[in-house]
Amino acid sequence: MVRILGGGPGANPLARPKYPCAVSSEVPSLAELHARGAAQQPTYPDASAVDAAVARLRSFPPLVFAGECDELTDQLAAVSRGEAFLLQGGDCAETFEGVTADNIRNKLRVLLQMAVVLTYAASVPVVKLGRFAGQYAKPRSSDLETRDGVTLPAYRGDAVNGFEFTEASRIPDPQRLVDVYNASSATLNLVRAFTTGGYADLRQVHAWNTDFVLGSAVGSRYEALANEIDRALTFMKAIGADPDEFHRVQMHSSHEALVLEYEHAMTRIDSRTQNPYDVSGHFVWIGERTRQLDGAHVELLSRIKNPIGVKLGPTSTADDAIALAGRLNPDNTAGRLTFITRMGAAKVRDLLPPLVEKVEAAGVQVAWVTDPMHGNTYEASSGYKTRRFDDVIAEVQGFFDVHRALGTWPGGIHVELTGDDVTECVGGGEELSEADLAGRYESVCDPRLNRVQSLELAFLVAEMLRKA
Ligand SMILES: O=C[C@H](O)[C@H](O)COP(=O)(O)O
Numbered sequence: 001m002v003r004i005l006g007g008g009p010g011a012n013p014l015a016r017p018k019y020p021c022a023v024s025s026e027v028p029s030l031a032e033l034h035a036r037g038a039a040q041q042p043t044y045p046d047a048s049a050v051d052a053a054v055a056r057l058r059s060f061p062p063l064v065f066a067g068e069c070d071e072l073t074d075q076l077a078a079v080s081r082g083e084a085f086l087l088q089g090g091d092c093a094e095t096f097e098g099v100t101a102d103n104i105r106n107k108l109r110v111l112l113q114m115a116v117v118l119t120y121a122a123s124v125p126v127v128k129l130g131r132f133a134g135q136y137a138k139p140r141s142s143d144l145e146t147r148d149g150v151t152l153p154a155y156r157g158d159a160v161n162g163f164e165f166t167e168a169s170r171i172p173d174p175q176r177l178v179d180v181y182n183a184s185s186a187t188l189n190l191v192r193a194f195t196t197g198g199y200a201d202l203r204q205v206h207a208w209n210t211d212f213v214l215g216s217a218v219g220s221r222y223e224a225l226a227n228e229i230d231r232a233l234t235f236m237k238a239i240g241a242d243p244d245e246f247h248r249v250q251m252h253s254s255h256e257a258l259v260l261e262y263e264h265a266m267t268r269i270d271s272r273t274q275n276p277y278d279v280s281g282h283f284v285w286i287g288e289r290t291r292q293l294d295g296a297h298v299e300l301l302s303r304i305k306n307p308i309g310v311k312l313g314p315t316s317t318a319d320d321a322i323a324l325a326g327r328l329n330p331d332n333t334a335g336r337l338t339f340i341t342r343m344g345a346a347k348v349r350d351l352l353p354p355l356v357e358k359v360e361a362a363g364v365q366v367a368w369v370t371d372p373m374h375g376n377t378y379e380a381s382s383g384y385k386t387r388r389f390d391d392v393i394a395e396v397q398g399f400f401d402v403h404r405a406l407g408t409w410p411g412g413i414h415v416e417l418t419g420d421d422v423t424e425c426v427g428g429g430e431e432l433s434e435a436d437l438a439g440r441y442e443s444v445c446d447p448r449l450n451r452v453q454s455l456e457l458a459f460l461v462a463e464m465l466r467k468a
């Protein structure tokens with residue numbers, strides 16, 4: 001289905017005759033991308049090790065199929081038309097250690113529960129997009145981290161270096177990119193098995209609501225909703241509906257396209273259409289720190305046909321957004337481009353309206369999604385990075401209110417969450433305090449909503465959606 005895009009300085013010489021350099025004139029080489037002064041890239045000490053890792057990646061099969069990416073584009077087109085809602089969520093940073101059956105199942109389970117709440121309580125089709133199977137690279141505010149007077153390179157995600165605070169661990173190692181591929185492959189494999197093999201069957205709504213969440217207030221609320229769904233399913237069965245209709249769910253994968261070596265090596269030509277796709281995930285996005293119009297990330301993603309996103313933070317102007325849309329979606333295809341706004345709870349009501357208004361007035365086809373996490377991070381007195389659940393809700397509410405006032409569709413939420421009982425964000429029904437953060441703080445980068453907080457968010461968003 002896909003042909004390998006060869007060439008560039010990273011290609012394995014042995015692979016060259018098979019996969020010549022100029023496979024596609026549409027995709028710039030890695031060297032051309034780097035010549036743009038790409039932001040947030042690792043500085044690898046050994047160029048030949050980079051070449052070897054890239055060559056290895058180029059020889060691997062795709063993780064996703066181009067046709068699946070097209071299906072997601074169609075679903076996101078429905079989001080941009082106001083006919084569906086996007087739920088995108090997962091870890092801030094996946095880790096290799098976290099690739100376990102329990103961890104993947106827990107993440108999937110909370111997304112399934114949230115999707116059920118949103119679909120049932122708001123009667124809106126929900127497009128489900130995991131922030132997983134590739135979310136291993138992190139842009140950082142600073143290149144360095146200092147602890148107790150010792151300064152080392154910052155941790156940039158398992159794709160780049162190790163979290164352990166030692167000199168050796170913090171050296172960028174390109175072999176990690178091969179490990180990202182393997183970890184993503186294992187994750188997707190299990191997600192595909194769960195979503196098609198019966199775990200995600202709608203008739204399992206009660207089975208998803210087990211363990212610690214069951215005893216919480218939101219767990220009881222979910223249980224009541226699950227009972228209603230059960231009754232509806234029994235009714236549908238009684239009138240002859242095919243129960244297999246409820247057996248599978250569609251779940252796509254997404255991550256920030258950050259490390260150029262990885263994304264470029266995973267860019268292949270689709271044999272059906274001769275178009276390039278980044279087959280490392282169904283949907284990839286450009287982060288707030290790498291969205292420069294003439295930058296390497298915009299250049300690479302402008303050439304692929306996947307559905308893509310761009311994060312827009314508080315410094316984004318409407319002109320920036322319109323110019324990005326012109327570069328990334330020149331044909332103005334619905335579903336191709338999602339703007340993920342992350343202004344912060346205190347600013348969303350001021351900054352979002354002029355942005356949305358002008359972009360819409362320019363006729364740009366886009367799905368509007370809110371990321372209520374990244375504009376609301378602060379450091380607790382104990383030193384933990386955290387977010388207040390109330391700020392998260394306030395940004396989502398602001399997003400809904402702005403879109404309602406403008407007559408545009410609040411198309412979705414993008415959240416950092418985990419299926420586990422972690423203590424990383426404060427507030428929520430369990431009223432986690434800053435003193436509780438030390439209890440179970442496991443994120444290697446930014447704080448995530450735990451399962452109870454995620455479900456609470458889903459119920460609150462369902463109410464907002466009903467009104468929208
Ligand atoms: O997840 C997003 C960024 O990688 C993260 O917010 C950066 O965090 P930092 O400001 O600690 O580098």
Ligand SMILES: C=C(OP(=O)(O)O)C(=O)O
Binds near residue numbers: 092139287289313342
């Ligand atoms: C880095 C991220 O966000 P942003 O680019 O919006 O800061 C992220 O979503 O992991």
